[in-house]
Amino acid sequence: MRREFTKRIAAGMLALAGGLGALAAVPAQAAEQVKVVYHLLEGNNQAVRALGNIRNHLRAAPEDRIVVVAHGEGIRFLIQGARDRDGKPFDEAVAALARQGVEFRVCRNTLTAHDIPVDQLLPQASLVPSGVAEIARLQAKEGFVYLRP
Template identity: 55%
Template structure:
């Protein structure tokens, strides 16, 4: 009986500590309560097509959201000048419109180097960062961004 009580007490204490730790680790909204989100794109054109819809829907549903798209690996392909989706549409129009709405697009320099893609071939809206995964981690840890991978 006493062991059961001790186990139950320990379990309840662990649950309480876990909940407190989770609450402290949760991403914070930015100044003024502004939600900040980082989207990871790393899988190529099909993922980028889905993400364009997600980004538009996100901004329509929560217009004040600060959104950063970080692309690395094959996820950078849609940000290369002249890239087209499966229907032959280029991405420069949608990327330009999203940039005008406040979305930022960041591209991994490590990927550019490994794939021998010159920075000059990127859409003008794309900003190059040293490493995509490091940028995502930094945004989450230092700036309180929530993470989405469409």
Template identity: 55%
Template sequence: MKRQLIALGFALCTAVAAAQDHIKVVYHVNTGVETAAAILSNISNELNASPTDRIVVVTHGPGIDFLLNDAKDSKGREFSGQVSALAGRGVEFKVCNNTLQTRHIDAANLLMETQIVPSGVAEVARLQAREGFVYLKP
């Protein structure tokens, strides 16, 4: 019986260590489309290096612009394909409702991969304080 308990304890420790192997990261984006391509590239690079990471992109202010329908980079390429590909890899894209209201943007103008949160900065704080996310400000 004692050996079984030791074996069970070892198995539980191994399972906990494996579950903690991934990193939870929140990317805080409040800059416009001029930086979005680099940010999306950083996220893709992180997932290539560490595919089990959980990534949440929280946007507010001008940071939401790349998540609007038909948004394009400086070379005229739409962001929708990159956002869709990253969402397919588990990346979450959150948009600040305060920004939508202040800028009079209809939620129907957002890419379908987005989720609206009441406040972008409050969501960043919540993810850090309550869910243990690492903060990145690209």
């Protein structure tokens, strides 16, 4: 009986060692993509913060998917010729982030309410019917995490 118990323990330890060896042979998996929606509605000062946050985000997690949704005063940085409080244009920063895969979406309701023609938007910006509805959709239907810089 004691000999049978010892055999079972030995067999179990061999199985465990084999399993651990197999785990060591499995290559590390790539980082899982996180989907994030950045919500902008406060104007150019918030945009400056957001663009910096997004650059830092992509340095740490370049595989993440980032969508910026702007409405209200938050669309101002996506209008051609927009500049920050130091006079630096936004178009270069937006273009650089778009090349890294960041999507910029603008609320059509805001454009209509502020009488801003669509052709005044930067080319990287796409229109959505409603900014708030787009944020809700991204969270509820596509599993995006919400950030408001």
